[in-house]
Amino acid sequence: GENVEQHPSTLSVQEGDSAVIKCTYSDSASNYFPWYKQELGKRPQLIIDIRSNVGEKKDQRIAVTLNKTAKHFSLHITETQPEDSAVYFCAASKNTDKLIFGTGTRLQVFP
Amino acid sequence: NAGVTQTPKFQVLKTGQSMTLQCAQDMNHNSMYWYRQDPGMGLRLIYYSASEGTTDKGEVPNGYNVSRLNKREFSLRLESAAPSQTSVYFCASSEFGQGGEQYFGPGTRLTVT
Numbered sequence: 001g002e003n004v005e006q007h008p009s010t011l012s013v014q015e016g017d018s019a020v021i022k023c024t025y026s027d028s029a030s031n032y033f034p035w036y037k038q039e040l041g042k043r044p045q046l047i048i049d050i051r052s053n054v055g056e057k058k059d060q061r062i063a064v065t066l067n068k069t070a071k072h073f074s075l076h077i078t079e080t081q082p083e084d085s086a087v088y089f090c091a092a093s094k095n096t097d098k099l100i101f102g103t104g105t106r107l108q109v110f111p
Numbered sequence: 112n113a114g115v116t117q118t119p120k121f122q123v124l125k126t127g128q129s130m131t132l133q134c135a136q137d138m139n140h141n142s143m144y145w146y147r148q149d150p151g152m153g154l155r156l157i158y159y160s161a162s163e164g165t166t167d168k169g170e171v172p173n174g175y176n177v178s179r180l181n182k183r184e185f186s187l188r189l190e191s192a193a194p195s196q197t198s199v200y201f202c203a204s205s206e207f208g209q210g211g212e213q214y215f216g217p218g219t220r221l222t223v224t
Contacts, residue, residue: 001170009151034212043201043215044154089153098144098169099213103153 002027004092006102013080014110021105023090024072030092033066033073034099038087047088048075080109112137115216117202123222124192132187132219134202142205143185144169144213145177147198154201160185192223 003026013019025033034049050057050064050073057064061080066073077084087106091099115136124130136143144159156169158177166177174196176188185204189196199220203213 006153032211043217045215046212049212091154098156098159098167099154100156100170101154103151 002030002092002094002100004090004100004102006090006105008105009103010106010108012108012110015080015082017080019077019080019084019107019109021075021088021090021107022072023074023092023102024070025092025100026071027092027094028068028071029094031095032093033064034091035062035064035075036089036091036101038089038104040086044089077107080107082109082111085109114138115202115204115214117200117216117219119219120217121220123224124189125224126193128192129188129190130192131189132200132202132221133184134186134216135184136202136204136214137183138204138214139182140204140206140214141182143179144203144205145175145185145187146201146203147171147196148201148218149198157187157200189221192221194223197221197223 006023031052036044037047038044061078063076087104090102093099118133141162145157146154155171160166160179163182178186199218201218202216205213
């Protein structure tokens with residue numbers, strides 16, 4: 001079955017710097033790749049997603065890139081702010097709603 | 112709209128006890144899911160229901176049963192709780208289709224002693 005690996009497990013950046021989180025997946029048939037943000041004690045919430053027919057997608061300060069050949073995708077956050085501090089999860093699925101999640105990255109943004 | 116709701120918020124069980132976690136959504140979604148979240152393990156799918164009347168196993172189904180009571184409600188039952196089932200449990204729902212946003216409930220923190 002599908003396996004999703006996520007790195008790094010923790011990431012500390014200075015406010016205003018950029019943050020990059022990377023994920024790799026094993027099943028080349030996967031075609032949907034969402035990213036979820038989970039603040040401390042809260043529920044996960046979708047922040048951006050990408051489908052396999054697109055190489056990059058942006059939404060204000062966040063962007064996701066997808067390399068189907070290498071089977072990896074990345075989350076990029078520019079101009080980080082303290083409120084970006086949270087755990088971020090990548091996930092992958094193929095033609096179904098069943099998501100396989102990565103193990104998460106704890107991002108800390110220091111003022 | 113309340114979105115996805117879960118009860119209870121917290122629960123402590125003794126080994127061997129049983130309980131049912133309740134989940135309901137008011138977004139008319141076809142698909143519903145149960146996940147468990149453990150430190151360093153991410154979110155792991157226990158069971159899911161693609162539509163009313165169907166259920167399928169996820170990554171970690173052992174020790175759990177589910178019921179899709181109707182389109183709104185999807186319950187998770189622990190028949191004989193074990194300490195390894197100590198976790199935070201999240202229910203989620205989505206519109207059925209080629210992938211799409213999953214909306215999560217607030218979670219249930221379960222401790223089995």
